[in-house]
Amino acid sequence: MSQDFIIECENVKFSYAGSQAYALNGVSLKVKRGEFLSVIGHNGSGKSTFARLLNGLLEADEGKITVLGLDVSDSKNVVEIRKHVGIVFQNPDNQMVASIVEDDIAFGPENIGVEREEIGRRIDWALKAVGMEKYRESTPTRLSGGQKQRIAVAGVLAIKPDVLILDESTAMLDPKGRREVIEVVKRLNKEEGMTIILITHFMEEALLADRAIVMNRGEIAIEGTPEEIFESGEILETYNLSLPRISILSQKLRGAGMRIDNVLQPEKLANQIVANMQNKGIYGGQSSKPDKIAINEQGEWDIDVKDLVFTYSKKSPFATKALNGINLHISEGEFFGIIGHTGSGKSTLVQHFNALIKLPQAEKKYKAKKPKKGQLNPVISSIFVGQFDLGNKKCDWRALRSQVGMVFQYPEYQLFAESVFADVAFGLKNFKKDISAEELEQAVRESIEVVGLDYNEIKDKSPFDLSGGQKRRVAIAGVIVTKPHILILDEPAAGLDPKGKNEIMELLHKLHREWCKTVIIVSHDMDEVAENCTKAAVISNGSVFACDAPYKIFARSSELNALGLDVPLTSKIAAQLETQGYIIESDCTLSDFAEKVIEVYSGGKTNAQ
Amino acid sequence: MLNDVTFGQFYPAKSVVHRLDPRIKLLSLIAIIVLLFVANNFYSLALCAVIIFSAIIASQVPFKSVLRSVKAIIFILIFTAILNIFFHRGEHVFFEYGVIHITLEGIIFTVFLICRLFFLVMASSVLTLTTTPVALTDGIESLLKPLTLIKFPVHVLALIMSIALRFIPTLIDETNRIISAQKARGADFESGNIFKRIAAIVPILIPLLISAFRRADELGDAMDARCYTDSKKRTKYKKLKFGLRDLFTFFIFAAFIAGVVLFNIYCYDICPQIYEYIKVY
Numbered sequence: 001m002s003q004d005f006i007i008e009c010e011n012v013k014f015s016y017a018g019s020q021a022y023a024l025n026g027v028s029l030k031v032k033r034g035e036f037l038s039v040i041g042h043n044g045s046g047k048s049t050f051a052r053l054l055n056g057l058l059e060a061d062e063g064k065i066t067v068l069g070l071d072v073s074d075s076k077n078v079v080e081i082r083k084h085v086g087i088v089f090q091n092p093d094n095q096m097v098a099s100i101v102e103d104d105i106a107f108g109p110e111n112i113g114v115e116r117e118e119i120g121r122r123i124d125w126a127l128k129a130v131g132m133e134k135y136r137e138s139t140p141t142r143l144s145g146g147q148k149q150r151i152a153v154a155g156v157l158a159i160k161p162d163v164l165i166l167d168e169s170t171a172m173l174d175p176k177g178r179r180e181v182i183e184v185v186k187r188l189n190k191e192e193g194m195t196i197i198l199i200t201h202f203m204e205e206a207l208l209a210d211r212a213i214v215m216n217r218g219e220i221a222i223e224g225t226p227e228e229i230f231e232s233g234e235i236l237e238t239y240n241l242s243l244p245r246i247s248i249l250s251q252k253l254r255g256a257g258m259r260i261d262n263v264l265q266p267e268k269l270a271n272q273i274v275a276n277m278q279n280k281g282i283y284g285g286q287s288s289k290p291d292k293i294a295i296n297e298q299g300e301w302d303i304d305v306k307d308l309v310f311t312y313s314k315k316s317p318f319a320t321k322a323l324n325g326i327n328l329h330i331s332e333g334e335f336f337g338i339i340g341h342t343g344s345g346k347s348t349l350v351q352h353f354n355a356l357i358k359l360p361q362a363e364k365k366y367k368a369k370k371p372k373k374g375q376l377n378p379v380i381s382s383i384f385v386g387q388f389d390l391g392n393k394k395c396d397w398r399a400l401r402s403q404v405g406m407v408f409q410y411p412e413y414q415l416f417a418e419s420v421f422a423d424v425a426f427g428l429k430n431f432k433k434d435i436s437a438e439e440l441e442q443a444v445r446e447s448i449e450v451v452g453l454d455y456n457e458i459k460d461k462s463p464f465d466l467s468g469g470q471k472r473r474v475a476i477a478g479v480i481v482t483k484p485h486i487l488i489l490d491e492p493a494a495g496l497d498p499k500g501k502n503e504i505m506e507l508l509h510k511l512h513r514e515w516c517k518t519v520i521i522v523s524h525d526m527d528e529v530a531e532n533c534t535k536a537a538v539i540s541n542g543s544v545f546a547c548d549a550p551y552k553i554f555a556r557s558s559e560l561n562a563l564g565l566d567v568p569l570t571s572k573i574a575a576q577l578e579t580q581g582y583i584i585e586s587d588c589t590l591s592d593f594a595e596k597v598i599e600v601y602s603g604g605k606t607n608a609q
Numbered sequence: 610m611l612n613d614v615t616f617g618q619f620y621p622a623k624s625v626v627h628r629l630d631p632r633i634k635l636l637s638l639i640a641i642i643v644l645l646f647v648a649n650n651f652y653s654l655a656l657c658a659v660i661i662f663s664a665i666i667a668s669q670v671p672f673k674s675v676l677r678s679v680k681a682i683i684f685i686l687i688f689t690a691i692l693n694i695f696f697h698r699g700e701h702v703f704f705e706y707g708v709i710h711i712t713l714e715g716i717i718f719t720v721f722l723i724c725r726l727f728f729l730v731m732a733s734s735v736l737t738l739t740t741t742p743v744a745l746t747d748g749i750e751s752l753l754k755p756l757t758l759i760k761f762p763v764h765v766l767a768l769i770m771s772i773a774l775r776f777i778p779t780l781i782d783e784t785n786r787i788i789s790a791q792k793a794r795g796a797d798f799e800s801g802n803i804f805k806r807i808a809a810i811v812p813i814l815i816p817l818l819i820s821a822f823r824r825a826d827e828l829g830d831a832m833d834a835r836c837y838t839d840s841k842k843r844t845k846y847k848k849l850k851f852g853l854r855d856l857f858t859f860f861i862f863a864a865f866i867a868g869v870v871l872f873n874i875y876c877y878d879i880c881p882q883i884y885e886y887i888k889v890y
Contacts, residue, residue, distance in 0.1 A: 098743075113842035119844065356793060406790070408790045408793075
């Protein structure tokens with residue numbers, strides 16, 4: 001053994017009980033002290049299994065793993081090894097044991113018998129390392145995803161490990177939370193010299209490391225520096241991975257003859273574009289305007305919201321205002337995006353659309369209050385969805401809900417029936433009690449097929465035996481089976497790998513074309529909204545900040561940043577280029593933006609179409 | 610359905626009672642409960658009332674919140690009251706018909722019983738309103754410490770309580786989400802007969818159970834990864850501090866206990882005197 005290598009693996013093989021295939025099939029790897037290593041791979045490539053083997057949560061079938069010279073397979077070493085190798089898992093909620101932040105962080109040190117005063121010092125240090133000093137006495141449930149995950153990191157840091165493994169710890173977070181966690185990890189590596197193993201399916205994260213490994217089917221497919229991984233380009237697609245958006249953009253620009261190196265920061269790409277322009281003698285310029293998107297006329301199934309107010313836990317000391325006077329109109333036929341960060345009230349808002357949250361005047365017990373003398377009449381919220389008046393007690397809620405489908409976040413977690421058929425049929429049977437068996441089968445077949453699954457193969461399977469992506473599709477099928485006019489999805493792509501994300505968005509476009517008139521997605525991913533939506537609304541602090549075509553919204557990038565919201569990659573680069581005198585007006589999608597840049601680069605409007 | 614379940618009863622404020630050591634609060638509650646049932650005359654009971662009401666005032670919790678918990682047992686109160694008034698036997702009979710007797714002893718016993726139950730619920734709600742569930746479990750753990758001598762796994766129990774507390778809000782959120790999701794698919798939880806309603810719970814229960822197991826699995830891994838073992842060498846970071854105000858409370862309660870005991874000895878049965886008094890009229 002040598003002191004340089006903190007972890008050494010030799011031809012490690014592992015298979016799960018009851019499975020023939022190896023989840024890991026001969027992995028050999030050495031990790032240097034102080035190294036920042038990233039492991040990339042699609043879901044099921046064996047990367048999480050690998051993490052669990054490194055600290056003895058799983059035991060290898062073959063091969064040898066040593067950590068600091070200690071053999072992991074020796075059960076006497078396990079606790080000692082876990083002191084040196086800490087893991088942060090995917091779901092921050094499921095790794096905390098206490099309801100107070102400091103108690104939770106104390107859990108690890110308590111387990112290994114650290115003295116009381118020292119635990120106090122370690123809590124101080126760990127919270128400082130993750131930038132959460134202010135939250136020492138908070139309750140984790142009231143924190144955002146990114147904050148919770150930083151607390152989970154602190155909980156592992158307090159054990160003072162030499163190696164920190166992040167097992168897809170950013171997969172469930174919003175872009176802001178992801179950045180927060182990655183910042184912390186980078187700092188720990190640089191300032192504390194901690195060895196980091198970052199397991200992820202986001203290329204842009206993986207490429208921050210000193211060295212990256214691409215895993216596929218339990219084997220190391222590519223190993224090298226981030227630059228080398230970049231170069232491999234199209235091979236990555238065969239491993240179900242995709243290049244970061246910025247690299248795709250760079251490729252497009254290179255295709256037009258620009259000299260662009262692979263970079264990850266939008267500013268650097270913008271600088272390269274500027275350099276290219278100036279080399280060609282183009283100083284300043286303006287692209288053509290984006291095509292006007294047809295404005296939808298008043299349709300039959302418009303959603304109209306006026307002065308919507310909503311308070312959680314009313315009349316308790318914990319009352320919090322979620323919505324503060326929302327005015328919004330969503331026309332029929334839109335692919336509508338609702339943007340806002342966690343806690344902005346966007347989920348609360350959409351739950352009003354199918355009366356999961358009823359307006360107060362629609363509740364059975366509601367009695368109109370007479371305003372006191374000298375007071376104005378209180379503002380009454382109103383919502384209309386097509387012909388349905390959601391403020392009316394006599395509104396037919398059942399009919400409304402069959403026309404406004406709602407897919408919640410992680411919809412696969414609400415599957416319950418013994419077969420896929422029964423689960424998909426559940427909604428339809430609820431809405432149409434007297435439906436005939438043939439009609440039911442017909443509808444279920446159609447909806448399973450439209451989400452891209454094979455009806456005959458899947459209908460009798462238990463939904464719990466399916467893969468993650470299939471489960472999500474079945475859950476969506478279970479909502480669209482009633483053929484709703486309006487389909488609402490809360491974070492439809494949450495937790496998926498990039499390929500899964502693209503597939504789900506493609507599915508939604510297909511549904512928008514063939515199945516439902518209006519599709520509404522709630523999202524915190526600006527790129528997702530820019531690429532897909534025809535119109536979007538930004539919700540901030542319980543009110544509508546803007547409602548317009550995405551490119552018009554993202555043109556106000558400084559205002560959005562002030563609200564703590566991000567803008568898509570294209571807007572970032574466009575803003576940077578504008579300071580140099582190049583005005584690129586695209587509709588914010590990657591392909592349109594690339595076209596417009598190339599248009600300016602090739603000297604104004606060249607295409608004579 | 611679960612919208613109104615705010616987790617725990619805790620009423621945030623910064624009163625003296627809020628800041629007391631949870632252990633002294635727990636012990637005081639036990640003392641009050643014992644004394645309420647030991648008290649055999651009106652003076653003792655009045656003393657208990659004085660202590661409870663001063664605690665409520667000192668806690669700065671609105672009286673309404675305290676009464677809300679009494680509301681929950683009002684039915685039991687009325688029921689026991691009726692039972693006792695009509696069926697309690699005694700020598701000073703006012704009214705008699707078949708098995709029904711109304712006696713002076715019966716009335717006095719009933720008044721006592723109601724006061725006891727009433728005060729008991731109020732006293733316990735003062736504890737839960739002023740103490741966070743976390744502080745309560747810390748207090749219970751600390752009070753149970755001596756049981757480690759007979760090899761009772763106190764820290765395991767404490768960890769179980771802590772994890773339960775930690776996951777209650779998470780699981781309530783999850784339940785709400787599943788209910789909403791199934792409602793959006795037309796599930797109906799509010800109408801139909803009892804069998805239909807029970808059947809309607811299945812689509813909530815199964816996903817919830819599956820998710821709870823999944824969480825338990827992941828939590829187990831996370832705890833293992835953070836070096837959790839059943840070793841005896843475990844240390845404890847949090848220490849409850851017994852301060853001056855706790856000592857002060859301790860003395861008040863000592864005086865209170867002494868008071869009730871003294872009243873019990875010197876002012877015992879006042880029932881006959883009342884009867885004499887009524888007879889005069």
